[in-house]
Amino acid sequence: MRRFEGYEKGVNLGGWFSQCDHSKQRYDTFINEQDIAELSTWGIDHLRLPIDYNLLEDKDGAYIEEGFARIEKVIVTCRRHKLNMVLDLHKTAGFSFDQGEAETGFFSDTSLQERFYRLWEELARRFAKYTDTVAFELLNEVTDKCFSSLWNNIAATCIKRIRAICPDVYILVGGYWNNSIDALADLNPPCDDHIVYNFHCYEPLLFTHQGAYWVREMPKHFRMKFPDTAESYQRNAKALELHSSPFIDEMKEGMVDASLFDKLFGQAVKVAEERNALLYCGEYGVINLADLQDTLEWYKAINAAFVKYNIGRCAWSYREMDFGLCDEHAKPILSELKHYL
Numbered sequence: 001m002r003r004f005e006g007y008e009k010g011v012n013l014g015g016w017f018s019q020c021d022h023s024k025q026r027y028d029t030f031i032n033e034q035d036i037a038e039l040s041t042w043g044i045d046h047l048r049l050p051i052d053y054n055l056l057e058d059k060d061g062a063y064i065e066e067g068f069a070r071i072e073k074v075i076v077t078c079r080r081h082k083l084n085m086v087l088d089l090h091k092t093a094g095f096s097f098d099q100g101e102a103e104t105g106f107f108s109d110t111s112l113q114e115r116f117y118r119l120w121e122e123l124a125r126r127f128a129k130y131t132d133t134v135a136f137e138l139l140n141e142v143t144d145k146c147f148s149s150l151w152n153n154i155a156a157t158c159i160k161r162i163r164a165i166c167p168d169v170y171i172l173v174g175g176y177w178n179n180s181i182d183a184l185a186d187l188n189p190p191c192d193d194h195i196v197y198n199f200h201c202y203e204p205l206l207f208t209h210q211g212a213y214w215v216r217e218m219p220k221h222f223r224m225k226f227p228d229t230a231e232s233y234q235r236n237a238k239a240l241e242l243h244s245s246p247f248i249d250e251m252k253e254g255m256v257d258a259s260l261f262d263k264l265f266g267q268a269v270k271v272a273e274e275r276n277a278l279l280y281c282g283e284y285g286v287i288n289l290a291d292l293q294d295t296l297e298w299y300k301a302i303n304a305a306f307v308k309y310n311i312g313r314c315a316w317s318y319r320e321m322d323f324g325l326c327d328e329h330a331k332p333i334l335s336e337l338k339h340y341l
Helices: 024-029 033-039 065-080 110-130 145-163 181-186 230-240 259-275 292-309 328-340
Strands: 009-012 046-052 084-091 134-137 171-174 195-201 278-284 312-315
Touching (some): 033 065, 046 065, 046 312, 065 110, 084 110, 145 171, 145 181, 171 278, 181 195, 181 259, 259 278, 259 292, 292 328
Parallel strands (some): 009 046, 009 312, 046 084, 084 134, 134 171, 171 195, 278 312
């Protein structure tokens, strides 16, 4: 499979310009150049910068110059430290992957879709000169499968309008069920060789999101090991009525371990190779409540599959966001963990 050169190992800068209070203090202090300089020593080649539309647009859709200037400053800083960047539109007017935010209407309102296209055209015009080191990610984590056909049409239109300005920029497109691997097969075939199929991987969810307060069915006290027996995963998934990978559901016995990722990624690679699409995992990681040694084992396991299949990837996330790689809880394993990003 083709390598996504320049975007093979990365770290997310979640919570800076997205999923935040959108205050000047947050923008000014959450991450700075010292952080980016430090990240450049981690053996990575890029950063993913999630942004919400609130950074760039007021409630009426008028552009906020300061927001564009902030993005450009990050791009320039990344270039100074020899890091590429994925510019990820995490939320757009009328849509958020976070159901608690009540952002609705995007998939039924053509005016909101036009606003989305215009924002991407504006980003393309402003940052066209940087597209040798910047890739564009259209939208983070489309949710329901019922949006699949609508999203394919919206993405195709947006790509066409970006291509009129930036003919060679890499453009990342993910599918429904929050960028599920299972949704890749339902994406449109790539219109050119600079389209990247994007997925997220937090499997097994029982492990990576153990005790997660935002997962409705997840008890805060729940803990899970990795690796662990298939029987243990199946029993807990049934008891909590939580998602479990079909590969785990179908296991009669044995361990949920590194072999899970080999199976998961194998199906994604098959789709990508058949369509000559590049493949990228834009998010993966483990909640800060998990046992540290188990966390390290999980990263080793998923990294082995990334390396085997030449899949570009970007760990979630550098600081805080319940997954912070540089936070106090991860310090005992960070020096080793860096080798498995």
